[in-house]
Amino acid sequence: MKIIISNVSDQPLYLQIKEQIKAAILRGELQAGEPLPSIRALATDLNVSVLTTRRVFEELEAEGFIITKAGKGSFVAPDNLELLLESKRLMVEAKLIEAWEIARNLGISREELYSMMDLIFEEDDQ
Template sequence: MNIIISNTSDEPIYLQIVNQLKEQIIKGEIIESDPLPSIRSLAKELRISVITTKRAYDELEKEGLIVTVAGKGSYVAPINTEMLREAKIKLVEEKMTEAVTTAKLIGLSLEELTEMLTFIFEE
């Protein structure tokens, strides 16, 4: 498990943890029943507050991505990866709709927008 925290990001630290763990679960880098580091050890490793780490774990648990067993720790929950993938697709669609709206406002053609998307995708 690899988590990188950026102090220059506009995204709160707990959300950086949540999003990176979600991504690793979706990609299968960490799988069902894999143990997660304890809240304290992750906080120490990342040099952040235990409260921030707890908030990230609470959010992941609320979303059904991890389960916490008292006295044993937190583990990757059995998840429906297809449902999680669909949620991500919906997010991409929302962001693309926003991009298309902005492109239309500044007069970009579909061809120009497609060219931009292709360039970004292939980077």
């Protein structure tokens, strides 16, 4: 698992790390039951605070993406298909909201945006 963080990003470091781990799980790069690096090892590898990586792991566990076993470490949670599907939908929904806000700010109507999407779909089908 390769994580790239940027000090010039608007996103906090913990969120950059968390989103990249979550994306790796959603893409299947990290499989159910696969061990994650320890909090300390990940902090050392990324040159960030242990508190930062601890927060990442706590949030990923709260969201159901990983499980932590005392004395054994953290692992990718067993497949929860509905959770994964909902997370993917939320990611797409966020991007669609962002696209709509940009279009609206540029004076592009709903109909124009729909037409753009239709063209994208047609090109993808070819």
